[in-house]
Amino acid sequence: MTILDASAAPGQTGPPSSHGPRRDPAPLLPDPEPVRVLGTDAAGEVDPGLLRELYRRLVLGRRFNQQATTLARQGSLAVYPASTGQEACQIAAAMVLRETDWLFPSYRDTLAVTARGVPPMDVLALMRGHTHCGYDPRLARTAPLSTPLATQACHAVGLAHAARLRAAADPAADREVVALALVGDGGTSEGDFHEALTFAGVLRAPVVFLVQNNGYAISVPLSRQTAAPTLAHKAVGYGVTGRLVDGNDAPAVHAVLSEAVEHARAGHGPVLVEAITYRLDAHTSADDATRYRAQGEVDAWRAHDPVTRLERHLRETGQLDDTGVATVTRAAEEFAARMRAQVAQAAQVPAPDPRTLFAHVYAEPTSQLREQAAELAARLEADLDGDLDVRPDSGPNARPDVHPDARGDLAAAEPAAGPGTRSDLS
Amino acid sequence: MSNATSIPPTITTTASALAGATAAGAAAEVAGAEAGAATRPAVPAGALGRPGGRSRGSTGSTGSTGSTRTTMVRALNTALRDALREDPDVHVLGEDVGTLGGVFRVTDGLAAEFGAHRCLDTPLAEAGILGIAVGMAMYGLRPVVEMQFDAFAYPAFEQLASHVAKMRNRTAGRVPLPITIRVPYGGGIGGVEHHSDSSEAYYVHTPGLHVVTPATVADCYGLLRAAIASDDPVVFLEPKRLYWSSEEFTPSAVPPIGRAVTRRHGNAATLITYGPSLPVCLQAADAAAAEGWDLAVVDLRSLVPFDDETVCAAVRATGRAVVVHEAAGFGGVGAEIAARVTERCFHHLAAPVLRVTGFDIPYPPPLLEHHYLPSVDRILDTVARLQWEQ
């Protein structure tokens, strides 16, 4: 018997009516108020280097969101779901992970994936219409962006469980791997979220769930989504630790997430962190948010913008001046310019060869797929469908084959992501 | 009925009513609805049974060597045991698969032999089970998932259709998911509702999945080994009413997934079938032979990939074909086969391809299921309609 067997074995120890051990819920309960750092005494204790790095990445992250939104409006991306206003969560999620950890993003978490070190063009490949996933999940140790809501939470649990099994069986395997799953507030109503927490609790898997509560699932406000006291309280029913944090307070998110990840890493069980934040932009570039929320509400949240809050703190404590701001702003503009250049370069590259559509359905194509591939190939050769294989020179199908310049500026200065996705951060 | 040892060691076509009631007991154990199932009237001979005649013997194979009579359940168990032994990445998980050994006992003894973590009793959450398997496979493990019954695999359908089937494709081949999903399926066991569905059409209509359904003891072993070894996800449909059928069997060569086999040669017409309907087709062929008609019987074994070559060769040899399956006919696998055969063998056909299937109704209650299931009589009546008068 290993510890793994023990964790899965029935634990009938009490009297006949008790059905196994009961746990005191108190240690699992989130604090009544979200954890804050900015504006509290704790702010003075945060490593100044960390604060500056958070600030730099938040500014670049904001610019990433703006640039991608513009590209979507111009038709270079099929659509873009911005995380504007949620940058503290996105950046912190990437920063707290080790290279050997895994990130399980949802469709909105392009910025977190970029911050993990995946080149922006590869992260946006899904929205550029070129392919479903533009990066190698195993190299980047980042799952594909998941659109079926909350399904990725189960994958994170399974991967964390598997990593522990591997580590126990194979001395050469990565040690202490943690999986971090990103879910939205709406996603917490999905059955897969519930099942993921159930499994995480039972297996005591080294997994952390970060729920970015931005108040809306498309148009539906949280009040229509759940009657739970907070989303962090949902943890308790599964025997999972719940934490509540101000999601627009970058050092607070970083601290709470770091603690959660290390808690899971140390074998103390899974953690669900609810970060209270706000989606300043519409649901996607195709959404009209004025149909379901008032401008006054948006303006009120702008006053709690995670970027300006951190900047204000740094200025007030003498850690940042106009020159510092200008330097970071310039870096962000250069980053955006590179994104634009890469998209322009992508526009010169033909769409992927349609024959590749059949290549990765199975390890070996079935005879039926071979027949269909041959039929399409014959049409292409006869040009029956027009110049399918030399189209297009613009629009979301375009993509460059190589983009050496496209490394993630948002990644950590020191390598934080998988090989091949290193940062060239200045 | 509380454990497998009370299941009679033999089942024959003449004892089919008993075998049916026994299997129903296992179903009822899970459904918590024993009433009626175990005491229902006999189903007609032909609705149950096994391929290869009426011989009988003990089920008692244990090891993975030596030829002896073995039940389908035992062969599946041996396949899992051998896979667990040979590859440390193989992990079995599902509801009641550990301590109990599964409600059909297919995982009997595995947790004891390999540890609870290699044969994991999971929470009762099918989407979670398959979702966890996806994460495990992403990390390089080879999960074998047991879905307790056909109809209880439905909660996992989103994971199956959106992730299991698509992960290789959406990652351009970088993340294969070598997951085997075992599903006991089909009726004829006197089970109460939700215990007798034939759900294969949902799976075959989902590109990215392989769909395999053995009908013999030897294929259960070989194809399950092949499924576990496959780098593609395989939905492995086990015909639960044949679980206690037995055969002389030696674990041996692993057949490739995707090859049909002609179980019986004939020159009059070709029956195309799979899974639980194979024994019925063989019985129909026996009955026809007694009247001087030689029917060929093709056992598909694998629905995806589909073996056009074997099927078309068998149809061209007779010029007439009937597809037989338990699932409802409309939009079913039989429709696809009829279309494929017509497209490829049109000029060899003397009659339209006909189908014998379940009706387009929810699976009936135990007292009525024999009207729904393809029977020897329905098959022979359908063969008789293949325009012989021309």
Ligand SMILES: Cc1ncc(C[n+]2csc(CCOP(=O)(O)OP(=O)(O)O)c2C)c(N)n1
């Ligand atoms: C299973 C599923 N149902 C519905 C949708 C359509 N959909 C996409 S995003 C979304 C809202 C998600 O809200 P939330 O989880 O709060 O995340 P957010 O968009 O706020 O980041 C919906 C309903 C989906 N992608 N997946």
Ligand SMILES: [Mg+2]
């Ligand atoms: Mg939301």
